[in-house]
Amino acid sequence: MAQGKDYVFHRDLTKTYPIITRAEGVYLYEESGKRYLDASSGAIAVNLGHGVDEIVYAMAKQAKDAAFVHTLRFETHVLHELSREIAELAPGSLNRVFYTTGGSEANESAMKLARQYHRDRGNAEKWIVIGRWQAYHGNTIGSLSAGGDIKRRKPFTPMLLPYEHVPSPHCSRCPYGKTLQQCQATSMACVDALERLILEIGPEFVSAFICEPIVGSQQGAVVPPEGYLRQVRELCNRYDIILIIDEVMCGFGRTGKHFAVEHFAIEPDILTFGKGVSSGYAPLGGMIVSDRIVQSLIENSGGKFTHGYTYSGHPVSVAAGLAAVRYYKEKDVLANCQQQSAYLFEQLELLRAKHRIVGEIRGKGLLIGFELVMDRERGTPFPPKAGIADRLNQIAMEQGAVFYPGSGGIDGEQGEHLLIGPPLTINQGEIKELVAILDHSLTLLETELFSVYPIN
Template sequence: MVNEQIEDYVFHRDFSKTYPIITHGKGIYLYDENGKRYMDACSGAVAANLGHGVEEIAEAMAFQAKKAAFVHTMRFETEVLFQLAEKIAKLAPQSLKKVYFTCGGSEANESAIKLARQYHKNAGRNDKHIVIGRWQSYHGNTFGSLSAGGDIKRRQTYTPNLLNFNHVHSPNCARCPYQREKEDCEYKQNWSCVRDFESVITEIGPDNISAFIAEPIVGSQLGAVSPPEVYFKEIRKICDKYNIVLIVDEVMTGFGRTGKDFGIQHFGIVPDIITFGKGVSAGYAPLAGMIVHDRIVDSLIENSKGKFVHGFTYSGHPVSVAAGLSALTIYEREGILKNVQVVGDYLKQQLFALKKRCPIIFDVRGEGLLLGIELAIDGERGTPFPEEFHASERINSIAMDLGAVFYPGSGSINGYLGDHLLISPPLTVTTGEIDEMVSILENSLKIYFEELKEEETYEITK
């Protein structure tokens, strides 16, 4: 219940909570006003990829702010805009060469949805407007991106306002929504998640479908679940067959997070649009955007006089773009990608070892430094915690008391059941810091397990 007396003027994310006030950060640590140190084991919201207190980025932002803090991209552009766009395009798969900037991932996905629609309309495919997304996915909180996403809890309040988009199940072999074994799908070369996608297309009618949007590795909603290796290759074929724009949401997975420049590079296909955010500026400034295939750009030039009917006041904001340029320079200079590969493998090994010691871990998954553990009342059988336990939130609360913060999530099984934690520290993390992180995680899980036993909940629910 909210206090009757207003004690501050902030519209808090949750008025039932009291939040620590962070005064500063350094490396992978944050410090509050009482001097308490928190290990940032989730890079904030999987965004602070270079950790905290990087003066080089702050100085680049200040330098740009002194030169030109703001220009409207309807009238002007800046040198840093061209420099960052070039760096990003050179990291992307072939034929994706044009970069459009926004402030956040929601805006990036909203832009991609609108661009796909304009692309079809310009070519005379006027009925193509529906986007197919996936359940247990997240693409943002604007109405368009929320409509495309499959986060049931976030969607519920706003259901009457959402667009009439369609959804298929996300591939999750550990919790297959089609009740199949991965080995059976591989043996028969018949994947239900792929077949279902094509079935939905034919039911709706291909002439009505504009785009398909998917995360290469599902982050917050499934806890770092990778699809079967063949999945995106088959999806690419189907999108080509029915002239559907394939949007790959790399807001969380881009810029080295999974051990490659972009997560889709694990799967060997070229999307039509890649959206990005978070790591592009390492969290130092609001920055995101989309990388667009030449084919779509060429169509825009040919059929719409080169104009995208869309835009934001702060698109290509010079100070944010300067932060991104500085961050990408550091990624390259410091060999961040290699560190992710080495330290990510080490972290995964430690989490698998922890699973053997902890009876409430059901699964360990993910790539690079986007890793997740799925929690269960019975880790061996995978029996999920009851929804009302809020298990992942409680474990993260314990961890914060012990000095680390993870990224809790729920609803990974059916939108309601299924708890997980993302472990996604800054990409600069060391093996020594990983050891400290896993130790705090293990102690947090032990404390929660003891709470269950004390309440006589564990045996009853198990």
């Protein structure tokens, strides 16, 4: 909280926020000494935990050596080294890395690249992007238009681009009222819907399809059914549509693999990233582009992508990324993520057995959705106006842990969840503490709720 007159344009101008003066490992500290276990890695960004010397020193060294060069005229060693490291981690023919300062710009860049790719190959009418409802791709106009987060879109509707959307595959709450078995026996309703939409628009107008491999903040770690992404890949091939996979939240080990697409054995044309690439230590994002698109740009666009930012490839951010990517490798962070994920899922299931308001627990690695429901048998959600996920997080913060609350995952309005995504370096003792705080917070919340809601 500010002393005296407040000059900050806060995310919520009616609120005050605790001031953090120190952060180390999985903990954040206020000046008073109050400690928070960071169970959301900030915004699912600080994958390696706070205060990692290797990253801090690499940033300081680069700032001293050459803090800024403009990538229209100069480059740095760290730019080439990080790009090689990322290309080695990325699937198949994704071999060229373009940098931005975060995820929104990354998706904006990917959609513009898809458009330029088509235009320069003589398909000038291909520009429409298809996204999915209940998806988040960022807050710039283009990325917001591609996303399907109704609450974030609403105030800006007249400004949004006329992009199209399909429902995302949320099998336990299927928008088509089908079961997975029904889809497996015939065809997948959400893939059919995508194909129908492509044909209605006309494939000659569709430039790209964008989706998160596992839906992060909006739905709370909803994993698509087996075969969904493979079939989407096939549709994109059939209709000459660029497949953009948004790994801003899922990438860099978050789901227990370098990139979440590895769980589904598909290769996108463009993979966007952010957050975990620098473990949140510096603003960094970007896209990894397939050889096919790069080759086309060389042949049809004179090698030029008509796009870029002052801070594309910023040396200090890239140095943070390089140190982070080496740290993932050297410390075998993925192995710890997989091991702790299994333990955390086990412990959360025990909470589900104990607390009636806990619904589905889902996700992969340390990207976990923890659903809150009024009636578990029927899956009845709480009324949105109650703000249950926010309230649970508020209580948890009072108790010393911070989560990532979300709402609207079912239809844009209904559906409450916590996203649980601690640093991938968390240990078992810290997970025990996380679960104990969540357990106690659920008990406190239930006491508040039982008098108001008919909880089953």
